[in-house]
Amino acid sequence: MSKNIYLAAPFFDETQKARIEKVLLALGGNETVGEIYIPEEHQMESEELYSFPWQVAVFKQDVRQVETSDVVVAILDYVEVDDEIISDPGTLWEAGAAYEANVPVVYVQFGSTKQMNLMVAQSGTAYFEGDDISNLKNYDFNTLPQSFTKQPVF
Template structure:
């Protein structure tokens, strides 16, 4: 399976969590490839935040999702809500009828639409190391939504 790893990487806490999730996915025998926007976009080296950079990164991220079989989304964010880019990636995947696996280690309350788009929800990163991505079970988010 090919995984697109969606999640924020704007702070050291987020970078650390992204690294933990990436490591857990690398340990999973059912995963052959991990697409990570943090590591794989802007290989052209365009100036960050330039119009050309924005266009390139958007197209690259969409292209990586199009190549993936599943999106793994980190819902933890510095605020009480999900990162808007991650939410968009979840919506795009759901629209393509692609399964979404969501992890939120701090167990935040999540948006109703994100909860509805998620096939498998966990608050434990280690679950990702042993999850059978070839046969993802239904394990929806259970809790309050906004």
């Protein structure tokens, strides 16, 4: 059996898109992964970008996809400020919505940071950080083994 994934991530610049591609490459080689929903590919082209109807449609569609996915994979890296990784607020919102809907969240972080927020640290089922990200290809999304962040928590 394979699990359907919602890939929560910022996709606003080339660096962010390259991270998504690396995660997709690992997930694509995982036999426990089924369909992968990528929000960037579902932007309601029938509506004017950023118009109110566009906002409502994209929001509702993405929330519905988060709630009906088997697992949310969330890339935490957004921007770096003073050697700290700042996460995308939309990605964190999607992860929180998934947690509230009892959808497991698997976090991915390419960069390193001095500490992680307690709410993020405790809401994840598994964490893949730095060189471990390639291990997504072997992660069992059916059994979802727990793994914790190695970062200090505040």
